[in-house]
Amino acid sequence: MDWMLKDLADEVPHTRSVIVLSSDGVRIGQHDAVSDAADRMAAACTWLQRAAGTIAPELPDSSGRINLVAMDMSAGFFFLMAVGSSAFLAVLADEDVDGVQMGLRMRDLVPRIEHLISKTQ
Numbered sequence: 001m002d003w004m005l006k007d008l009a010d011e012v013p014h015t016r017s018v019i020v021l022s023s024d025g026v027r028i029g030q031h032d033a034v035s036d037a038a039d040r041m042a043a044a045c046t047w048l049q050r051a052a053g054t055i056a057p058e059l060p061d062s063s064g065r066i067n068l069v070a071m072d073m074s075a076g077f078f079f080l081m082a083v084g085s086s087a088f089l090a091v092l093a094d095e096d097v098d099g100v101q102m103g104l105r106m107r108d109l110v111p112r113i114e115h116l117i118s119k120t121q
Contacts, residue, residue, distance in 0.1 A: 001116055005031035008109055012102050014094040016076070020113055021045055023086050028117070033092075045080055045088050070099065081106045084114040 005018040009031050017033035025046035030038050049066055056064030066088075069080040079091040079102055089106055 001029035001113065002031055004109060004112060004116075005029055008091070008105055012093070012097065012105050014076075014097040015102070016092040016094060019090045020083065020117075021088050021090065023049060023088065028087060029113075041090055041092070045090055048080060049088075068103075070103070077102075079103070079106060081110060083110050083117065087113070087117055089113060 001020060005020065008018050009015040015032075017037070018031045019027060019033050019038050019041055020029040021027050021042040023046075025042045027035075027038050027042050033041070048069060052066045053064040056062040065082065065085070066080065067082050069078070071078040074095075076095045077091075077093045077097055077099060079089075079093070079099075081089045083089050089110060091102060091106065093102060
């Protein structure tokens with residue numbers, strides 16, 4: 001899977017790191033992420049999922065599951081996209097990243113990652 005994550009980073013300029021993690025916060029794959037940082041991001045993503053579950057009752061018919069999160073921070077961006085019901089694709093990028101291009105590439109990559117994960121389970 002790591003080669004797919006590398007392709008995403010290579011195709012979208014200003015990408016810092018790409019991580020795939022399970023819905024319970026276990027790192028499954030990574031590209032250009034230090035292991036400690038990847039583990040911290042995985043834990044933060046688990047927290048975001050819990051936060052979504054808290055907010056979801058305010059939206060009628062919501063499943064409470066995150067589909068997409070995009071955070072614009074002072075030094076860059078954080079993107080989080082669901083990979084089926086059991087995993088997430090997380091990306092850190094510099095402030096010069098093209099957010100639309102990133103979103104489209106992530107969307108295209110998700111089914112491939114989901115297929116790979118389903119084969120290993």
